Amino acid sequence: MSQSLAKQCNEVKERYDTCFLKWYSEKYLRGIGAIDNNECSALFKEYSSCLQVALKERGIDKLLEDAREDNKENDAVYLGRKKCKIRALGPVFLSALMICSRIFIFHV
C-alpha cells in the first residue's frame, strides 16, 4: 500500500495491510472463516493506536467528527431544524432532538 500519513506508523501499517490482503483474498472472498479477521486484529490494534495519535495531531479526528456532524445537520434540515447542533448519540441523541424541536416550535 502507499504510505501511512504518519511515517512512524509505516512499518506496522505495512504488516497489517499485507495480513489484511491475504486474509481478504484467500479467506474472506472464498468464504473460509469469513466471520472475523482475528488473525490480523492484533496487528490492527498496534497500527490503530499509532495512527490515532497522528490523527489527533493533524486535527483529522476533528474533521471526522465534523463529517458526522454535517450528516446529522443535513438530517436536521429535513426535519425542519437547522440551528440545533446535536453531538450526542443514541438515546441522548433522541432526547436532544426532541428538546431542539420544542425550542424551534417556541421560536416560531
Place this chain on the structure above:
Amino acid sequence: MVLTHTTNHAYAHPLPTVTLAFFLRYCSPQLNPFAAHVLSTDTISTHVDEATGRLHTTRIHLKKSRMPPSIMKMLPTSLTGGGSVDKASYILETSVVDMREGWMSTESRNLNFVGVLSVVERQLYTAGPAPAPADTTNVATTVVFRSRLGERIRDRLGHHQNQQHPQQPPSHAHQLAPPTDAAQQEAGGSGWFARLGARGIQRSIESLASTKTQDQLGKSREGMRMILERLRQSGIIGVLELRKMARERSAEAA
C-alpha cells in the same frame, strides 16, 4: 445548489477480483501510475458483521488536491488556507462488501474544503447479468457536487430575517440583503463575497469540479484496469511481491 453526475461501467473481471482491486488501487505508483497523486492511505476501522457476514471498512486517503487551480484562484486565502503548502485533501472512504449477496458499495467524500465544495462519490459494484455472472462486474457511480459557499451566510441571514418576519421563507433572503458582519467574516472580511455573488461562484465551482471529475473517473478506471490485469497475470501473492519490491526500490533510492 447540487450537481449530480451518474455513470455506469463494466469490468471484464469477476466481482471478487474487482473488490480486491478496489482495496489495492492506491497500493503503489509502480502498480498503478494513475495513483501518483495519492500521498497516503490508512485504515481507520474494519470489521465483519457477524449477522450479515459483510465486511465494513473505513479508510482515509490523503490526495494532492484535485481542486482545479481555477477554483483555487477564485477563492480568498482565508478559505483555501493560504500558500501552496497544504493543498492536499483528506478523503474519507467507507465500503461494505457482501460476498453472499454479491455486491460492494463504496462512498468517498472530502473531509477538508467542504465549506468550498463537497464531493461525495458513491459506487455500487455488482456481479454481471445472468449469462456470464462470473466474468463481468458492473459499477454504477454517482457523484454529487455541492458547493455550500454562501449557504451558511444565507442561513444566518435567513435566520436573522426569520426573527423579524417569521412568515417569510428564508430561501431568498440572501439575494438582496447586504452582507452582514457575519457574512463579511465568512467571506474573508474583504467584501469579496459581495463582489462576486455566491450563486455564480457556486455554479462555477460545481461545474468546474464536475468536468474535472469526469476526467478523473476515466483515470481511476484505467488504474483499476491495470491492477486487475496484474491480478490476472500474477495473482494476489504476485501483486504483494511486486509491491514489496517496489517499496524496497524506493527505499534504496531515498
